[in-house]
Amino acid sequence: MNRVLITGATGNVGAHLVRELRTRSAPVRALVRDPTAAAARLGDAELAHGDFDDPASLRRALDGVTRVYLCAADGPRKVAHETAVIDAAAAAGVERIVKLSALHADPASPLPAYRWHGEIEEHLHRCGVPAVVLRPAFFMTNLLMVAAGVAQTGTLAAPTAGRRAAMIDIRDVAAVAAVTLLADPHAGHIYELTGPKAITFAEVAAALTAATGRRITSLDLTEEQARPRFAAAALPDWLTTQLAGVFGVLREGGFDRVTTDVPTLLGRPARGIAEFAHTFADAFTPQPTPASPATA
Numbered sequence: 001m002n003r004v005l006i007t008g009a010t011g012n013v014g015a016h017l018v019r020e021l022r023t024r025s026a027p028v029r030a031l032v033r034d035p036t037a038a039a040a041r042l043g044d045a046e047l048a049h050g051d052f053d054d055p056a057s058l059r060r061a062l063d064g065v066t067r068v069y070l071c072a073a074d075g076p077r078k079v080a081h082e083t084a085v086i087d088a089a090a091a092a093g094v095e096r097i098v099k100l101s102a103l104h105a106d107p108a109s110p111l112p113a114y115r116w117h118g119e120i121e122e123h124l125h126r127c128g129v130p131a132v133v134l135r136p137a138f139f140m141t142n143l144l145m146v147a148a149g150v151a152q153t154g155t156l157a158a159p160t161a162g163r164r165a166a167m168i169d170i171r172d173v174a175a176v177a178a179v180t181l182l183a184d185p186h187a188g189h190i191y192e193l194t195g196p197k198a199i200t201f202a203e204v205a206a207a208l209t210a211a212t213g214r215r216i217t218s219l220d221l222t223e224e225q226a227r228p229r230f231a232a233a234a235l236p237d238w239l240t241t242q243l244a245g246v247f248g249v250l251r252e253g254g255f256d257r258v259t260t261d262v263p264t265l266l267g268r269p270a271r272g273i274a275e276f277a278h279t280f281a282d283a284f285t286p287q288p289t290p291a292s293p294a295t296a
């Protein structure tokens with residue numbers, strides 16, 4: 001039976017993928033840096049203690065593994081991290097790698113994460129291991145980055161110029177990863193993963209209104225209005241560039257195409273924004289402040 005190594009197992013998609021594969025009774029091993037924290041997140045899944053920067057730990061984690069899910073955090077070490085896993089997997093004779101990439105992956109992209117994905121995809125295609133590449137669109141979970149502000153102000157502000165994005169729920173990304181890891185006919189394919197519908201941020205605000213029972217409105221910012229907001233978040237330079245660039249892509253219509261890959265691979269429609277909003281309604285709702293301790 002195929003044993004699957006999940007890298008990035010404690011990450012957003014990875015944690016859902018571990019659950020997906022275990023539901024399907026597939027033998028799973030999760031590569032984790034901190035087994036105690038990982039056990040709290042992943043339950044009693046088999047853990048391999050390791051680090052992308054430690055080649056010996058990758059060799060140990062790959063022992064007896066036939067398939068690998070490849071995902072490292074975005075950042076300047078991403079290409080080194082993912083190519084280290086690819087090289088170790090090729091040396092270990094793994095049969096298939098499923099790489100989490102991104103729509104617009106391109107080694108010539110001015111956006112750092114898209115460029116890194118493009119470079120890793122090229123390395124993957126050269127390594128000789130049959131591969132599947134998953135290129136999701138904008139994650140719905142990106143909205144959680146501004147959830148506290150939305151809860152406070154009742155306003156969802158973003159520089160979208162009213163354009164649409166076929167946002168995807170990461171639970172569907174994980175479900176597709178599970179299918180392409182376990183079933184045979186997918187090697188060599190690049191799948192572009194979107195939600196069921198291209199939606200505006202006004203439609204996102206309407207879904208959040210319905211899910212929270214509070215009126216949430218959308219506010220379209222100009223690029224100039226958005227720039228200081230990104231800067232105020234005090235993010236690393238590459239991430240500020242990436243975020244601003246992603247909204248530039250969105251404004252140019254780069255996320256407005258709906259693909260059929262998710263329903264074809266899963267045999268059901270992709271999850272929509274209403275389901276996401278329902279799941280995360282609490283994050284977009286003001287939380288009561290704790291009562292002050294009673295005085296004697």
Ligand SMILES: NC(=O)c1ccc[n+]([C@@H]2O[C@H](COP(=O)([O-])OP(=O)(O)OC[C@H]3O[C@@H](n4cnc5c(N)ncnc54)[C@H](OP(=O)(O)O)[C@@H]3O)[C@@H](O)[C@H]2O)c1
Binds near residue numbers: 007008053073137
């Ligand atoms: N956001 C979007 O709209 C979007 C759209 C399309 C594609 N994507 C792509 O999705 C990917 C991110 O997926 P995600 O959100 O599921 O991942 P994530 O939550 O960022 O998780 C990153 C994982 O990498 C692990 N990790 C970090 N450094 C490590 C190291 N040195 N050794 C071993 N493990 C290490 C982390 O483990 P620890 O728990 O130990 O930190 C964590 O499990 C990115 O490549 C991004 O470009 C995102």
